Amino acid sequence: MRTATPGRIEIAFSGGITSFPVDTHLSVPAKGVAAIFGPPGCGKTAVARCIAGLERLPTGFCAIDGEVWQDETTFRPPHLRPIGYVSQEASLFPHLSVRRNLLYGAPKPKPRPIAFDEVIELLDLATLLDRSPSHLSSGERQRVAIGRALLSQPRLLVMDEPLGALDSCAKREILPFVGRLPEKLALPMIYIGHDMAEIERFADYLVMMERGMVTAAGPLHVLQSDPALPIATSREAAISLDAVVSGYDARYGLLILRLKGARLLVPAPPLAPGVHQRLRISACDVSVAREAPRAGSILNVFPARIRACLPLGAAEITLVLALGTGGSGAEILARITRFSFDSLGLKAGIDVFAQLKQVSLLSASEPPLQTIAASTPTAEPGQASAAA
Amino acid sequence: MDSFSPEIWQSLGLTIELASVTTVILLIIGTPLAWWLARSKSLWTEAVAMIIALPLVLPPTVLGFYLLALLGPRPVGVLASLWGGRTLAFTFAGLVVGSVLSALPLVVQPIRNAFAAVGDRPLEIAATLRASPLYAFFTVAVPLALPGIMRAAVLGFAHTIGTFGVVVMIGGNIPGRTKVLSAFLFDFVQVSRWREASWLAGGMAMFAVSVVLTLTLIDKYSRRRST
Secondary structure, eight states, X not given: OOOOOTTEEEEEEXXXXXXXXXXXXXXXXXXXXXXXXXXXXXXXXXXXXXXXXXXXXTTOEEEETTEEEESSSOBOOGGGSOEEEXXXXXXXXXXXXXXXXXXXXXXXXXXXXSOHHHHHHHHTOGGGTTSOGGGSOHHHHHHHHHHHXXXXXXXXXXXXXXXXXXXXXXXXXXXXXXXXXXXXXXXXXXXXXXXXXXXXXXXXXXXXXXXXXXXXXXXXXXXXXXXXXXXXXXXXXXXXXXXXXXXEETTTTEEEEEETTEEEEEEOOXXXXXXXXXXXXXXXXXXXXXXXXXXXXOSEEEEEEEEEEEEETTTEEEEEEEESTTXXXXXXXXXXXXXXXXXXXXXXXXXXXXXXXXXXXXXXXXXXXXXXXXXXXXXXXXEEEEEO | OTTSOHHHHHHHHHHHHHHHHHHHHHHHHHHHHHHHHHHOOOTHHXXXXXXXXXXXXXXXXXXXHHHHHHHSSTTTOHHHHHHTSOOOTTSHHHHHHHHHHHHHHHHHHHHHHHHHHHOSHHHHHHHHTTOOHHHHIXXXXXXXXXXXXXXXXXXXXXXXXXXXXXXXXXXXXXXXXXXXXXXXXXXXXXXXXXXXXHHHHHHHHHHHHHHHHHXXXXXXXXXXXXX
């Protein structure tokens, strides 16, 4: 008999729901966003359905923050689990208005602690309230679905590819809203997706799945720079790091951010000191030099140590760099050509200088929806890019 | 028109009363039955569906005969004794039992299809929003299946208005008690009162047209709602 640990989400499901046997064991913190990442059809949705109690595997175990939802003797039916469940299709009730959809799962006297007005504001639903779901766009529908799940006062929010059925335009519209949830709500979330670009924005913890099995699990930035995993060597490889705002240079409009082993200068609007800010450093925006560059336009140059060298195709190499002298700080990735690698005589263990050409700030203060719609399609919303 | 006896108005009232009571009972029995047939994965569903469908192919008089035997006095009439010993044959209650059974397949099938079309998804979503199965049934499944339920009610009502074989067998054609319109029509023809017969037949044909019209409107309404 397993016991539940407070502060953890513990799940163990094995059996055949899909075409292959699922054997998923995972334990993630019951705090922040845990992303489950894997190719389509790897059993992610099956896991989400098991957590919600919509699927029942006889030997399953599911405990949320010390509360057992399923073990050998217990099986809580879905309606007795304090869960918020958002799936690919919004599945709004077509016979109810948006307002009544939102309030369907809300406890009758007064929705607390997640208040109605708060959700309306968070997801910008005020203008939709009296409409019928059939007159909403796909992005609007999904926002209502998220609001409806939140108002049922869940203790865990499970989002199963909430952006999966949306076109890229609707996705862009809704991403800032999804990204804002973890900041505004103290609610553990499980976010299921197969797009790393979504997960990088707000996940704290990453679980990688393949064919029903967990292949890796850990804090997001640790897995992103893990040489043994495929994400570090993908074309879109990047590291998501949480930095702390330590100041602002108003004269040049530069935000000063502190990271373990580095102090970054990023052109961005001012933020209060002490605020946590998610950064994205893409491997292709980082270059390395053997000596400290004397004169250059790149602001963010730090001593770093090469931790690992991963070949990427025939011509390129992805380096795992640990920032700071002696490599004691945060790890980032750099993509360089094999030509540079050989001509600079690089190898694992040696000290270099990492030059960060661009650092993206994620989520923090999204521009309002209107400016997103007006912006060019190539501009990423909520992503202030900093080129130096 | 003046050649119509007051009895025919009595018969019209009786027919409408029978159809209304029957429709209410049909919906009360038929909706949960259709729900079970649409949702259960048990092998019994097909067997039960077959038994319910039987009155569609059985000659109404045959159904009426068996009901008469079951509802009549002992020793054969088991059902009546459960009721309290009295016979149900040649009573209004007997008529209701007969018309419910003969219209049941017409009512259950559209509701079953409507519930099947609702699918699992809205009910699963309702469950994740803390709706108990019963609450989800009344707040999600029934409203979504409403066009099907309305169609079923219209069909059940119309079928009972026009019922003849079963009713004559069980009801025995007693004026004021069990004599419905279709039985009246039969009597008119028997005594060659063609004028009255054609008025009555024409009226019932008009009613049938309005029923078909209603069904079309329900379809239109449900299509508009689902887009």
